[in-house]
Amino acid sequence: MSKQLTKEQTVSETEESKTAQILVRISEEEREEWKKAAEKEGISMSDLIRSSVAPVVQEILYCIHPEEFRLVYPWSEFCKKCDTRLR
Numbered sequence: 183m184s185k186q187l188t189k190e191q192t193v194s195e196t197e198e199s200k201t202a203q204i205l206v207r208i209s210e211e212e213r214e215e216w217k218k219a220a221e222k223e224g225i226s227m228s229d230l231i232r233s234s235v236a237p238v239v240q241e242i243l244y245c246i247h248p249e250e251f252r253l254v255y256p257w258s259e260f261c262k263k264c265d266t267r268l269r
Protein backbone atom coordinates (compact mmCIF):
# COMPACT_ATOMS: atom_id res chain seq x y z
CA MET A 183 0.00 0.00 0.00
CA SER A 184 2.71 2.46 0.99
CA LYS A 185 4.73 1.45 -2.08
CA GLN A 186 1.77 2.31 -4.29
CA LEU A 187 1.51 5.74 -2.70
CA THR A 188 5.18 6.53 -3.33
CA LYS A 189 4.79 5.59 -6.98
CA GLU A 190 1.77 7.86 -7.37
CA GLN A 191 3.60 10.74 -5.72
CA THR A 192 6.57 10.40 -8.04
CA VAL A 193 4.27 10.43 -11.04
CA SER A 194 2.43 13.57 -9.95
CA GLU A 195 5.75 15.32 -9.32
CA THR A 196 7.09 14.60 -12.79
CA GLU A 197 3.75 15.54 -14.31
CA GLU A 198 3.68 18.96 -12.66
CA SER A 199 5.37 20.56 -15.67
CA LYS A 200 2.84 18.99 -18.04
CA THR A 201 -0.22 21.14 -17.80
CA ALA A 202 -2.23 20.26 -20.90
CA GLN A 203 -4.73 17.46 -20.64
CA ILE A 204 -6.70 15.45 -23.12
CA LEU A 205 -9.72 13.27 -22.58
CA VAL A 206 -9.73 10.04 -24.52
CA ARG A 207 -12.89 8.02 -24.56
CA ILE A 208 -12.30 4.30 -24.65
CA SER A 209 -14.36 1.27 -23.71
CA GLU A 210 -14.28 -0.21 -20.22
CA GLU A 211 -12.51 -3.26 -21.64
CA GLU A 212 -9.85 -1.12 -23.28
CA ARG A 213 -9.29 0.79 -20.09
CA GLU A 214 -8.82 -2.42 -18.15
CA GLU A 215 -6.38 -3.67 -20.76
CA TRP A 216 -4.45 -0.40 -20.92
CA LYS A 217 -4.28 -0.34 -17.14
CA LYS A 218 -3.04 -3.93 -17.04
CA ALA A 219 -0.41 -3.19 -19.67
CA ALA A 220 0.79 -0.10 -17.79
CA GLU A 221 1.00 -2.09 -14.56
CA LYS A 222 2.95 -4.81 -16.30
CA GLU A 223 5.43 -2.20 -17.57
CA GLY A 224 5.54 -0.58 -14.17
CA ILE A 225 4.54 2.81 -15.53
CA SER A 226 1.48 5.02 -15.27
CA MET A 227 -1.25 4.89 -17.89
CA SER A 228 -0.34 8.45 -18.86
CA ASP A 229 3.25 7.39 -19.46
CA LEU A 230 2.11 4.40 -21.47
CA ILE A 231 -0.07 6.57 -23.68
CA ARG A 232 2.56 9.31 -24.03
CA SER A 233 5.35 6.91 -24.94
CA SER A 234 3.12 5.12 -27.45
CA VAL A 235 1.74 8.20 -29.15
CA ALA A 236 4.92 10.30 -29.27
CA PRO A 237 6.76 8.24 -31.93
CA VAL A 238 3.62 8.08 -34.09
CA VAL A 239 3.27 11.86 -33.92
CA GLN A 240 6.94 12.31 -34.82
CA GLU A 241 6.54 10.00 -37.79
CA ILE A 242 3.43 11.81 -39.04
CA LEU A 243 4.75 15.32 -38.58
CA TYR A 244 8.41 14.92 -39.35
CA CYS A 245 10.44 12.87 -41.75
CA ILE A 246 12.19 10.04 -39.95
CA HIS A 247 13.55 8.28 -43.01
CA PRO A 248 17.25 7.67 -43.49
CA GLU A 249 19.39 9.71 -45.84
CA GLU A 250 19.24 7.13 -48.62
CA PHE A 251 15.72 8.38 -49.37
CA ARG A 252 16.85 11.98 -49.72
CA LEU A 253 16.75 13.87 -52.95
CA VAL A 254 19.28 16.59 -52.55
CA TYR A 255 19.33 19.71 -54.71
CA PRO A 256 21.48 22.76 -54.12
CA TRP A 257 18.33 24.76 -53.36
CA SER A 258 16.32 22.16 -51.43
CA GLU A 259 16.11 18.66 -50.07
CA PHE A 260 13.24 16.18 -50.30
CA CYS A 261 12.44 12.80 -48.88
CA LYS A 262 11.36 10.39 -51.61
CA LYS A 263 9.61 8.18 -49.09
CA CYS A 264 7.18 10.70 -47.65
CA ASP A 265 7.49 13.65 -50.04
CA THR A 266 8.50 15.94 -47.24
CA ARG A 267 10.53 19.01 -48.06
CA LEU A 268 13.37 19.05 -45.59
CA ARG A 269 14.84 22.41 -46.44
Ligand SMILES: [Zn+2]
Nearest residue numbers: 245247261264
Ligand atom coordinates in the same frame (compact mmCIF):
# COMPACT_ATOMS: atom_id res chain seq x y z
ZN1 LIG B 1 10.63 10.91 -45.13
